[in-house]
Amino acid sequence: MSENPPLLKLEAISKNFGAIEALKGVDMEIRAGEVVALLGDNGAGKSTLVKIISGGLRPSSGRIIMEGTPRDFASPAEAKAAGIETVYQDLSLCINADVVANFFMGREITKRFFGIPILQERAMEAVVAKALADAGTRIPSLRTNVEHLSGGQRQAIELNRFVHWGGKLVLLDEPFAALGVEQTRRGLDMIRQVVARGIGVVIITHIMAQAFQVADRIIVIRHGRVAGDVRTDETTPEQVIDMITGGTLSGAGKGRDQGNSSPATGERESSQ
Numbered sequence: 001m002s003e004n005p006p007l008l009k010l011e012a013i014s015k016n017f018g019a020i021e022a023l024k025g026v027d028m029e030i031r032a033g034e035v036v037a038l039l040g041d042n043g044a045g046k047s048t049l050v051k052i053i054s055g056g057l058r059p060s061s062g063r064i065i066m067e068g069t070p071r072d073f074a075s076p077a078e079a080k081a082a083g084i085e086t087v088y089q090d091l092s093l094c095i096n097a098d099v100v101a102n103f104f105m106g107r108e109i110t111k112r113f114f115g116i117p118i119l120q121e122r123a124m125e126a127v128v129a130k131a132l133a134d135a136g137t138r139i140p141s142l143r144t145n146v147e148h149l150s151g152g153q154r155q156a157i158e159l160n161r162f163v164h165w166g167g168k169l170v171l172l173d174e175p176f177a178a179l180g181v182e183q184t185r186r187g188l189d190m191i192r193q194v195v196a197r198g199i200g201v202v203i204i205t206h207i208m209a210q211a212f213q214v215a216d217r218i219i220v221i222r223h224g225r226v227a228g229d230v231r232t233d234e235t236t237p238e239q240v241i242d243m244i245t246g247g248t249l250s251g252a253g254k255g256r257d258q259g260n261s262s263p264a265t266g267e268r269e270s271s272q
């Protein structure tokens, strides 16, 4: 296999808010074609980390290295220009515009007639139809206003748009919080489809089952540090719960091999 540098590498990232040390020396890597689930208790530092990656916050210290090059994003717009974006459900779509308009948003195809730019609706429609078809996403009509689409369909549009315009790393913060069971399942499938196209995905979720279903790797943040960085096929929900809680829920934190009667497994996290 090639020795490409990771899509994103964080080195000793720390973040202080006054006296609060939200992150304390976080190291991690995310590779293209990989889904990483970020888990951790409330206040562990997940959102702070995601904001640092996506340019919403600057670290107090540490380095962000993207594809081998150190980066210092001063704003979400700068991170976005580099191909890193947080997709917040619904927030980035214009509800009273149709699918095609949302897909292009600021990148419309126009032709000039006597100096006046004219939208090339047919050409734009064809681009969107192909992008969605390639991703296996079905939307009844591309001319439907987004307000009439389901939460899952909206997510599909956002993710496909991200990939289509050259996005490299997408950050999803609790992307299925408002979705039902079936839509969530489709959303998880869709994440696997977009990641197969060579992007990286970081998903924050409180639902353990989702992490195991969609992620290649789970990174646990606890009290601002990386408490675990494991492949999902080499760990168990019990072990991950131990990492999240510091081993306080399943005994002394030593008996991870047994996975016997960990009380928390799946309960707190069980999907709807």
Ligand SMILES: Nc1ncnc2c1ncn2[C@@H]1O[C@H](COP(=O)(O)OP(=O)(O)OP(=O)(O)O)[C@@H](O)[C@H]1O
Residues within 6 Å of the ligand: 017, 020, 021, 022, 040, 041, 042, 043, 044, 045, 046, 047, 048, 049
């Ligand atoms: N803007 C801020 N000013 C001061 N403290 C902050 C700020 N943002 C986060 N913190 C603190 O930093 C710590 C980490 O918070 P963060 O929101 O990153 O955790 P989280 O893991 O995302 O939690 P949750 O799952 O509850 O969203 C917390 O102690 C929080 O109170």
